[in-house]
Amino acid sequence: MEVLVPFSTDRPKTRLSDVFSPGERESFARSMLADVLRAVIDAGGHPRLLATADIDPPIEVDTYVEADRHVEADAPANGPLPADVPVTVDARPLTTAVNDALDRHEPTGSEPVAVVMADLALATPEALDRLFRAGGDVAIAPGRGGGTNALVVRDPAFRVDYHGASYLDHRHIAEEVGASVAVVDSHRLATDIDERSDLAELLIHGDGNATAWLRDAGVGLDATNGRVGVDREE
Amino acid sequence: MEVLVPFSTDRPKTRLSDVFSPGERESFARSMLADVLRAVIDAGGHPRLLATADIDPPIEVDTYVEADRHVEADAPANGPLPADVPVTVDARPLTTAVNDALDRHEPTGSEPVAVVMADLALATPEALDRLFRAGGDVAIAPGRGGGTNALVVRDPAFRVDYHGASYLDHRHIAEEVGASVAVVDSHRLATDIDERSDLAELLIHGDGNATAWLRDAGVGLDATNGRVGVDREE
Numbered sequence: 001m002e003v004l005v006p007f008s009t010d011r012p013k014t015r016l017s018d019v020f021s022p023g024e025r026e027s028f029a030r031s032m033l034a035d036v037l038r039a040v041i042d043a044g045g046h047p048r049l050l051a052t053a054d055i056d057p058p059i060e061v062d063t064y065v066e067a068d069r070h071v072e073a074d075a076p077a078n079g080p081l082p083a084d085v086p087v088t089v090d091a092r093p094l095t096t097a098v099n100d101a102l103d104r105h106e107p108t109g110s111e112p113v114a115v116v117m118a119d120l121a122l123a124t125p126e127a128l129d130r131l132f133r134a135g136g137d138v139a140i141a142p143g144r145g146g147g148t149n150a151l152v153v154r155d156p157a158f159r160v161d162y163h164g165a166s167y168l169d170h171r172h173i174a175e176e177v178g179a180s181v182a183v184v185d186s187h188r189l190a191t192d193i194d195e196r197s198d199l200a201e202l203l204i205h206g207d208g209n210a211t212a213w214l215r216d217a218g219v220g221l222d223a224t225n226g227r228v229g230v231d232r233e234e
Numbered sequence: 235m236e237v238l239v240p241f242s243t244d245r246p247k248t249r250l251s252d253v254f255s256p257g258e259r260e261s262f263a264r265s266m267l268a269d270v271l272r273a274v275i276d277a278g279g280h281p282r283l284l285a286t287a288d289i290d291p292p293i294e295v296d297t298y299v300e301a302d303r304h305v306e307a308d309a310p311a312n313g314p315l316p317a318d319v320p321v322t323v324d325a326r327p328l329t330t331a332v333n334d335a336l337d338r339h340e341p342t343g344s345e346p347v348a349v350v351m352a353d354l355a356l357a358t359p360e361a362l363d364r365l366f367r368a369g370g371d372v373a374i375a376p377g378r379g380g381g382t383n384a385l386v387v388r389d390p391a392f393r394v395d396y397h398g399a400s401y402l403d404h405r406h407i408a409e410e411v412g413a414s415v416a417v418v419d420s421h422r423l424a425t426d427i428d429e430r431s432d433l434a435e436l437l438i439h440g441d442g443n444a445t446a447w448l449r450d451a452g453v454g455l456d457a458t459n460g461r462v463g464v465d466r467e468e
């Protein structure tokens with residue numbers, strides 16, 4: 001399955017400004033992207049980066065973090081990357097860029113197109129496999145807070161709209177074009193890493209590059225309040 | 235499967251104090267409990283309330299909300315309650331009460347015992363069925379923030395500890411007693427309704443008593459910021 005992975009090279013992860021510097025946020029975003037690409041490949045998908053600009057240096061799925069930060073010896077040893085990940089550069093807003101890509105690919109039942117966000121650092125091949133195998137002309141993995149973290153499109157008439165509560169909008173758009181909708185119930189796919197509290201999920205459930213990056217950056221769990229949050233060493 | 239549903243009658247849902255009065259929080263907590271009991275029953279489970287005190291008036295799974303607030307005509311029409319839900323009253327802290335109940339029930343592979351939190355208002359029979367059918371001597375549905383929102387115990391040596399990051403603690407305890415662990419990846423089961431932002435999940439994905447209660451209380455989605463939150467009419 002063709003899997004588009006949108007990635008913004010311009011000031012990524014601004015909602016993590018209270019924890020990381022701009023350079024760190026860029027590095028962290030890239031470590032998450034490496035994990036997402038690895039999970040897509042291991043789920044049998046063919047990822048294509050949909051980037052807002054040329055990615056420099058190129059993302060190397062399994063070695064990126066090591067180039068940037070020391071990764072401890074017990075960091076996960078993933079298999080070799082089967083092939084370079086192709087990149088489409090499109091500087092336009094996310095919705096426009098994805099819809100244009102859907103136009104080019106013309107998804108059908110036998111040749112669906114998936115869109116998987118680059119900050120789903122908890123995505124596993126198993127979770128993505130559930131999404132890829134879900135029925136429906138459109139299969140959606142909703143994000144926490146009403147977003148659309150991943151979807152599979154099998155109807156060429158379907159269009160995305162990532163503004164606002166996109167999960168509800170996408171259900172509505174599917175209904176308008178007569179496309180059936182399947183919803184995938186996954187905590188891993190619902191957890192896009194946007195805010196400070198999301199980092200706790202990575203430390204609790206993650207085992208990839210992004211989790212190693214966080215630990216190396218001195219971010220640890222803080223269980224002093226109701227839900228477990230994170231704290232960073234000074 | 236025997237399914238314990240712990241429920242605190244004493245000042246429930248204090249972290250929703252910024253949205254609801256004490257009386258409203260009690261009413262809302264009961265509407266969520268009714269939804270959880272319905273989902274457990276529809277998943278084939280036999281729920282038993284583990285309450286900190288006598289529940290007065292008794293919970294009526296399908297009609298509770300109507301007794302407290304007007305429910306609109308399009309509220310979900312659930313089937314009749316197959317039987318009254320038995321109640322065990324135990325005023326001790328959650329961990330002690332659950333472990334004592336596990337002692338009494340002596341869970342085994344053929345007669346497991348589940349523990350499902352009373353604020354999982356998004357739980358569906360399908361999500362609970364995945365939990366009930368998951369392998370492992372212990373099956374855990376982690377909650378957002380490191381909690382344990384639901385689990386199935388098939389090993390009488392396993393003990394719970396709900397303090398702090400209980401998901402990680404429960405994995406550790408299972409390891410100590412040689413019990414295998416299965417983890418259920420479910421956004422619905424990961425979403426315990428504790429804080430203001432959780433209410434958005436109910437409005438987006440819910441269709442039970444608790445969602446009807448929220449709408450009737452004037453709580454609606456607010457999409458003005460990054461993630462969709464909630465707003466309440468004055």
